Amino acid sequence: MGIICTMARRELGAYFLSPIAYAVIAIYLFAAGLAFGLGTFANSAEASLRNLLEFWMVLILVFVLPMLTMRLISDELRSGTIETLMTAPVTESQIVLGKFFGAFAFYLVLLATLAIYPILLEMYGDMDYKLLFCNVMGLVLLGGLYIATSLFFSACTKHQVIAVLASFFLLALMTFASQGLAQQFDGAIRAALQQLSVRTHYMDFVRGLIDTNHVVFFVTTTSLFLFLTVKRLEMQRWQ
Amino acid sequence: MVRVENLTKRYGSFLAVDNISFAVQRGGVLGFLGPNGAGKTTTIRILSCFHPASGGSATIGGYDVFRQSIDVRRRVGYLPESTPLYPEMRAREYLQFRGKLRGMSRDERTSGIRRVAERCWLGSFIDRPINQLSKGMKQRVGLADAMLHDPDLLILDEPTIGLDPTQIRETRNLIKDLGERHTVMLSSHILSEVEQICDQTIIIAAGKIVATGSPQDLRDRFSEQGRVVAEIKAEHKDIEEETRKITGIQQVTLADANGWVRTTVSAKAGCDVREDLFKLAKEKNWALRELRREGATLEDFFIKVTAEQQTVRAQ
Numbered sequence: 001m002g003i004i005c006t007m008a009r010r011e012l013g014a015y016f017l018s019p020i021a022y023a024v025i026a027i028y029l030f031a032a033g034l035a036f037g038l039g040t041f042a043n044s045a046e047a048s049l050r051n052l053l054e055f056w057m058v059l060i061l062v063f064v065l066p067m068l069t070m071r072l073i074s075d076e077l078r079s080g081t082i083e084t085l086m087t088a089p090v091t092e093s094q095i096v097l098g099k100f101f102g103a104f105a106f107y108l109v110l111l112a113t114l115a116i117y118p119i120l121l122e123m124y125g126d127m128d129y130k131l132l133f134c135n136v137m138g139l140v141l142l143g144g145l146y147i148a149t150s151l152f153f154s155a156c157t158k159h160q161v162i163a164v165l166a167s168f169f170l171l172a173l174m175t176f177a178s179q180g181l182a183q184q185f186d187g188a189i190r191a192a193l194q195q196l197s198v199r200t201h202y203m204d205f206v207r208g209l210i211d212t213n214h215v216v217f218f219v220t221t222t223s224l225f226l227f228l229t230v231k232r233l234e235m236q237r238w239q
Numbered sequence: 240m241v242r243v244e245n246l247t248k249r250y251g252s253f254l255a256v257d258n259i260s261f262a263v264q265r266g267g268v269l270g271f272l273g274p275n276g277a278g279k280t281t282t283i284r285i286l287s288c289f290h291p292a293s294g295g296s297a298t299i300g301g302y303d304v305f306r307q308s309i310d311v312r313r314r315v316g317y318l319p320e321s322t323p324l325y326p327e328m329r330a331r332e333y334l335q336f337r338g339k340l341r342g343m344s345r346d347e348r349t350s351g352i353r354r355v356a357e358r359c360w361l362g363s364f365i366d367r368p369i370n371q372l373s374k375g376m377k378q379r380v381g382l383a384d385a386m387l388h389d390p391d392l393l394i395l396d397e398p399t400i401g402l403d404p405t406q407i408r409e410t411r412n413l414i415k416d417l418g419e420r421h422t423v424m425l426s427s428h429i430l431s432e433v434e435q436i437c438d439q440t441i442i443i444a445a446g447k448i449v450a451t452g453s454p455q456d457l458r459d460r461f462s463e464q465g466r467v468v469a470e471i472k473a474e475h476k477d478i479e480e481e482t483r484k485i486t487g488i489q490q491v492t493l494a495d496a497n498g499w500v501r502t503t504v505s506a507k508a509g510c511d512v513r514e515d516l517f518k519l520a521k522e523k524n525w526a527l528r529e530l531r532r533e534g535a536t537l538e539d540f541f542i543k544v545t546a547e548q549q550t551v552r553a554q
Contacts, residue, residue: 006339010325017327080323084384087287087319088340089312237290 003090007098008105011072015106021068028064028110032057036117049117053135053206058199061139061146062175066167068106069150070160072099073233077158082236092233096226100151107143111136131208138205141218145198146171148225155232174198240265240392240422241286245295248281255281257446258295263439265391268418270437270454271426274545278446279426280320283396286424287317300391313341316385320396322378326370330361330380333369334387341388348387355383359413375406382413386421393417395425399432411436430541434458444544466533467506469516470499472526478502481523485515499528 015021035056040048076082085095118127150167157163175198182193194200198221201214241263248256256278263269271279284290286297288308296303302310325333331352338348356365359379364372369380378398385393398414399407415436417423427433433440434454442450442457450457471478475493478500482491487510494501506512513530520527 002342003340006336010328010336013332014325014327079326080319080321081325082323083284083289083319084317084323084337085340087289087312087315087317088337089309089342090340091309 003094004098004101007090007095008101011099011102012105015068015102018071020071021106024064024067025110028060029113031060032114035060040117040121048121049132049135050206052117053139054203057139058142058175058202061143062171063168064110065103065107065143065146066150066153066164066171069103069147070154070164070167072103072151073155073229074158074160074163077155077236078160086233086237092230096151096155096229096233100147100226103147103151104144107147108140111139111143128208134205134208134210137210138202141205141215141222142198142202145218145222145225148222148229149174152225152229152232155229155236171198241297241299241424243282243286243295243297246282246285246292246297247294248278248285248290249293254446256285256292259443259446259448260295261441261448261451263422263424265422266418267438268414268423268425268436270433270440271424271443272430272433272440272541273426273428273443274541275428277428277443279428279443280396281446282443283317283394283424283426287315287394288312289317313388314391315394316388316390316392317394318381318385318396318398320400322381324369324377324380324384327368329368330365330372330383333380334365334384337384338387343388351387351389352383354389355386358386358416359383360409375402378402378406378410382410386417389421391422393421393423395423397427398425399427399429407432442541442544444547449544467504467512467516468529468531468533469502469504469520469527470496470529471502471520472499472528473523475500477523478525481519482516485512485519486510487512503533 032052036049036052039051039056040046073082076085086092118132121127146167149171150163153163153166153170154160156166174196178193178197179200182190182197185193195217201217204211204214241261243262244260246256246259247254259278259282271282273279281290285292286299286304288304288311291305296305298304299311300314302314304311325336328336334352334355335348338351343351352365356362359382361376361379361383364376364380369377372380378401382395382398385395395414399410402410411432414423414425418436418438425437438453440450440452440454440457441448478493479491482488482502482504485504487506488504489507490505492503494503504512504516511532513532516530517527519525
């Protein structure tokens with residue numbers, strides 16, 4: 001536990017020293033602000049976060065989280081620091097979990113900046129805080145899955161660009177395309193693709209519904225990708 | 240301290256390390272010498288638990304590098320060849336981080352960092368970001384990290400590569416010093432380096448061990464013909480006649496050098512004829528301006544080994 005915490009703190013610290021991270025934050029804040037401003041302050045729009053969270057926020061995260069995660073293992077493979085890391089008395093699981101929680105903590109910081117929007121809405125109407133709680137929970141679970149997926153690709157290659165492109169592709173596929181693909185099939189395949197659609201699982205949180213089915217989906221898929229990342233690092237030793 | 244038995248490592252069809260065995264006693268500096276591509280780094284990576292071996296076994300302090308990997312890693316300090324560090328961190332932060340990874344307590348880290356900062360002359364550089372440090376300073380930070388937890392065994396892969404001559408000398412002195420308290424294993428492709436700082440040498444080529452022993456042993460073994468050069472002022476005929484009487488001398492060649500006679504004599508292995516030559520010159524009242532043993536025959540051997548490796552690899 002101590003080692004995971006040490007790893008996570010180093011990664012979190014590295015974000016605040018990285019120019020790329022600041023560029024990504026800037027893009028993120030701008031995009032979220034634009035989506036909120038144009039969507040919510042349009043004529044006759046409803047004063048809620050729904051417009052932002054339903055589509056725009058998901059799209060932003062599909063791009064932003066891989067960019068924040070790509071460096072985590074890729075950079076260690078490129079610079080050779082993986083050698084000092086993997087010859088220290090730490091296990092692959094500790095490395096992967098440490099990096100995951102480091103990125104996750106940084107993501108929580110990003111989410112905290114969104115607090116400005118509920119505050120703005122409070123000025124124009126009454127915020128439903130129970131709904132907000134569900135929304136935040138949805139974003140936290142969604143972000144966890146996206147980070148774990150990107151972390152896996154980061155462990156696959158020493159080229160950060162390849163890692164980030166592969167992550168974009170898979171995340172976009174899981175989030176937006178699987179629903180459309182499901183329409184092309186019948187029966188079991190259709191049901192499976194619908195179950196795999198990340199956005200379907202996420203939408204109930206936006207509506208204010210916490211369904212254990214969805215929570216289990218996010219927790220298991222996130223764990224699956226973390227497990228694959230650990231296996232990938234173990235394989236790294238044999239190459 | 241280190242016991243390696245029939246260790247083998249393959250990368251696909253390429254045999255990087257071919258069935259090597261050796262043992263290292265506690266204390267002292269062991270030099271792992273060989274041309275580039277001989278299998279030094281591969282062996283070191285197996286011992287430092289970075290790569291698993293394809294066959295054979297290796298233990299460090301009684302722990303198996305594969306099955307008890309974490310126990311081994313706790314007891315080993317390893318400096319990889321390229322000295323990888325996190326550029327955005329300050330040296331002190333980096334050492335703190337590495338200490339925490341090794342499970343050192345706050346007090347152990349504080350005293351450990353003070354100790355290694357002093358030994359590796361980090362000075363005020365310890366509070367500078369690593370990406371602002373010179374190559375030599377980075378090397379010292381890497382070395383400080385490897386020593387931080389006071390390991391039983393220090394493994395250094397090409398510790399002087401890329402340093403300037405002053406830094407090389409300092410690093411060599413440091414390693415020699417370390418050998419008094421720790422067991423140090425270092426790899427190098429520079430013969431004179433190993434001769435200077437190592438107590439024991441393993442010469443490896445094409446994945447195989449070709450020779451082991453102390454540098455002195457190896458030098459004696461491979462310099463079968465101890466050649467001595469003397470510059471004497473006397474008649475050719477006299478020199479030839481008298482030197483041949485010395486026991487152990489096999490061959491004498493003479494050459495003129497500005498009025499002096501450059502006398503090169505070859506003696507039997509293990510025979511040092513310098514004293515005899517001096518006594519002879521004294522007895523005959525010859526002027527003697529130079530008397531030395533022709534060294535660096537270990538280098539000849541090393542070059543031969545390197546050439547052999549190339550032919551083996553080419554086949």
